[in-house]
Amino acid sequence: MDVLKKTLNQISPIKNELKAKTQKRLDALTKPLGSLGMLEEITKDVLTITENEEYKIKKKVIFVLAGDHGVVKESVTGYPQEVTPQMVYNFVRGGAAINVLARHVDAKVVVVDMGVAADLNEASGKIINKKINYGTKNFAEDHAMSKDEAIRSIEAGIEVFEQEAKNGIDIVGCGDMGIGNTTTSSAIVAALTGAPVEQVTGRGTGIDDEMLAHKIDVIKKALAKHNPDITDPIDVLSKVGGFEIGGITGVVLAAAAHKIPILLDGFISSAGALVAYKLQPNVKDYFIASHLSVERGHQIILETFNKRPLLNLDLRLGEGTGAALAMPLVEASIKILNEMATFADAGVSERTS
């Protein structure tokens, strides 16, 4: 608990006055005022988050946190649980979508076993072992994890970030892998936002109407049974959460404590960020929304954060793929400020009316 408390205390509100200062610099560049739209907003966000007028994005890191979910026993997903470790091996070998996209944007992928329901021997040395347990319990029957496990999962995420930060991190993306984790995330989001379960529950990897109705029913019954304290995100995480989601919460909190911009990925990683936000509301000022997922609960989380996504490409894959795709846009925003000529430098006339 000490690691978590310390990290929460290190997260300060951003200094909004830095935004106006950056806008003045943007307005001196050879382009009509405001004509780069959201790129200019992102430039201001990054300089305000980092408190560094000369910020450059070089070291890009995407954490992919993996865990299993006991609730898969309730037939809420189309894929068998064995896919979680199989995909972790795929990450390690570089064949998954996140590997392709991270190579494309020159980002490092850090794979973390937060609680996969299998020993990952083959991958030893190539993944960080923070296994809290062999998957969560089935929250249709039991609490997903103990409160102690919930706290340890968040602290493991903090530790993973702190370890990687020694190599330098200029921007961070969070991704997830865990069969069943849209069910878990929907339960967390319903509890923490008060939104009806139907409004935050989608088709995950692509289930049909019948399975979707069943998934909603499973979540509703679990929330009624466990009655999580909606003012206590740790209680929500322990009753209906997942280890990788707690890990994402930890990474997000640690990044904010370090004043590093955080690119939210899709529904799962935003659910982890929502837990972080409920622990420390200032953390949302460090978020940049990379994309809007097809998974319907994502919109509600982004509205809670008051964030507009950079991309809207009907993605629903997770793994940090949306965060990776948005990284070049954030880099572009910073390069505009660092590399464009001013009206004075270029001898270009300013507007006359």
Add this chain to the structure above:
Amino acid sequence: MDVLKKTLNQISPIKNELKAKTQKRLDALTKPLGSLGMLEEITKDVLTITENEEYKIKKKVIFVLAGDHGVVKESVTGYPQEVTPQMVYNFVRGGAAINVLARHVDAKVVVVDMGVAADLNEASGKIINKKINYGTKNFAEDHAMSKDEAIRSIEAGIEVFEQEAKNGIDIVGCGDMGIGNTTTSSAIVAALTGAPVEQVTGRGTGIDDEMLAHKIDVIKKALAKHNPDITDPIDVLSKVGGFEIGGITGVVLAAAAHKIPILLDGFISSAGALVAYKLQPNVKDYFIASHLSVERGHQIILETFNKRPLLNLDLRLGEGTGAALAMPLVEASIKILNEMATFADAGVSERTS
């Protein structure tokens, strides 16, 4: 006219059957079916356009075509005409937004003087001189250009593309520079789509309500005065068009003839693409919409092409900036197909329900 006719004849309809074949390949990759959304659509578009199952995007080229507009005499824009050559010099020196973004995405910028109202001596050797004339005539009084000039501007665009194609082009973006060219583009789009002038006329570089009302009035009167033949895009281009817009039409037609994917930029370059589409409707199958501009007429052009933009970032700068920003997304789409592991390769279980 021979060059134009020959190019129009070389543009064939795409082979839609290649899309289904590519989707099968995408469905074998280690991700839920369809979970990469629009990226998968772009993968299919590029392989269908290029008719090459092994396509790789290496040589990226952004053509920035510049020209001046006599209609600036009607006070339709906030910037003086001298900004056009000043910005061309800025492009040549590498200080403009398009230079920064092209460097960021590793694209080559090819700057073309299509009809700037000044001699660009300083930039000689670094820009391609295809000057049709020293700016168009004021279309509030006269035809913007002769029919011969309209055809020559399109053919100049074709020649510029053909010349650069000798070095290899795997994807092309089109950008523009020309003070007054949103006024010109709005007139073209109103004529060629039949949309009311109010619906396709926006604030350009940022004019106020009064100037916007005046801009709309100038366009309406010019269309009434010249009564362009809406079934003849050359007539429309000559009466209310611009040299850089004709050049863009030519680049777009030549790229389609070469089966190279074309990333549309914003309102001006899409207006040039609209002229191309009216000359040869098949050309639209070679388009990828990079972004949706703030400039209101852009949406109507994209609807005419039935294209969904990859980005929606409130950009309104032109120069090819939106096309540059979207290039990494198109590259990502292709790398997904070329680099991801299949379920069989990676030993990952497929879905069970």
